Amino acid sequence: MAAGDKESFTQWATERQGALLRTAVLISGDHQRAEDLVQEALTKVALRWGKLRDGHPDAYARTIIARDNISWWRRHRRELVGLPEHGDREAPRSGASSERQLMLRDALAALTAKQRAVIVLRFYDDLTEPQAADVLGVAVGTVKSQTHLALRRLREAAPELAELLTEDS
Numbered sequence: 001m002a003a004g005d006k007e008s009f010t011q012w013a014t015e016r017q018g019a020l021l022r023t024a025v026l027i028s029g030d031h032q033r034a035e036d037l038v039q040e041a042l043t044k045v046a047l048r049w050g051k052l053r054d055g056h057p058d059a060y061a062r063t064i065i066a067r068d069n070i071s072w073w074r075r076h077r078r079e080l081v082g083l084p085e086h087g088d089r090e091a092p093r094s095g096a097s098s099e100r101q102l103m104l105r106d107a108l109a110a111l112t113a114k115q116r117a118v119i120v121l122r123f124y125d126d127l128t129e130p131q132a133a134d135v136l137g138v139a140v141g142t143v144k145s146q147t148h149l150a151l152r153r154l155r156e157a158a159p160e161l162a163e164l165l166t167e168d169s
Helices: 003-028 031-047 057-076 098-109 111-126 130-135 141-159 159-168
Strands: none
Touching: 003 031, 003 057, 003 098, 003 111, 003 141, 031 057, 057 130, 098 111, 098 159, 111 130, 111 141, 130 141, 141 159
16 A cells, blocks of 8 residues: 555544444444454455545445444354343443433344344435445345334334434424
8 A cells, every 4th residue: 555545544544433333333233343343344445445545435344344244143143142231232421312322222132133234324324225235235125125124123122212203303
């Protein structure tokens, strides 16, 4: 990597690392795995920086995070019983939103890996259906159906989230 490329990659990575980590935590449900996913994504972006710097490195990094998490989940799903208990997870930031953060994490934990990825990409990262489909490597129809199923599951499993949304408006 040339010196100018290294500087531009370092600047991009420094600016985007926090947002990528937040996305990875929501997608994976595990802070340590999220850190690993982001590190792997940054490594892969760095290897292709010459082609990505003028394009969409964020989209490429999100694609890596989402797909690597689904691959990890497929390899380990028989070992998993569920997400770690609250005490094993990173504590949410202090303040009024702590309860909401825990509620959101618990609600997302009720979803499958693909449903969680679709919800995070569509509503947290604000991607369109075609963009989310591209990131996940699936058809737009799959994104639509997974979104529908995930939202229904969230409504059933965590009706308190809907109440929070009406409080904010």
